[in-house]
Amino acid sequence: MSKISNVQSHFEKCNKLFFIFINSLDEDVKGQYIETDPDNPSGTRNTERGELLFDKIEEVAWTILK
Numbered sequence: 001m002s003k004i005s006n007v008q009s010h011f012e013k014c015n016k017l018f019f020i021f022i023n024s025l026d027e028d029v030k031g032q033y034i035e036t037d038p039d040n041p042s043g044t045r046n047t048e049r050g051e052l053l054f055d056k057i058e059e060v061a062w063t064i065l066k
Contacts, residue, residue, distance in 0.1 A: 010065070014058045021053070 022033055033050035037043045046054060 014061050017057050018054050
């Protein structure tokens with residue numbers, strides 16, 4: 001597996017973990033982590049808190065894989 005494929009696979013796994021967590025939250029709490037993306041109304045984007053959570057998931061995942 002190439003380095004780019006490995007990083008992409010890692011990102012996809014982290015994204016899956018992130019959304020497993022997000023989808024387990026009550027709707028009013030979800031809004032603290034994701035919001036409607038004004039550039040893509042059918043999509044979402046992370047809030048600042050969501051970005052921090054995703055970054056932490058990535059950090060932990062890379063640590064586990066070392």
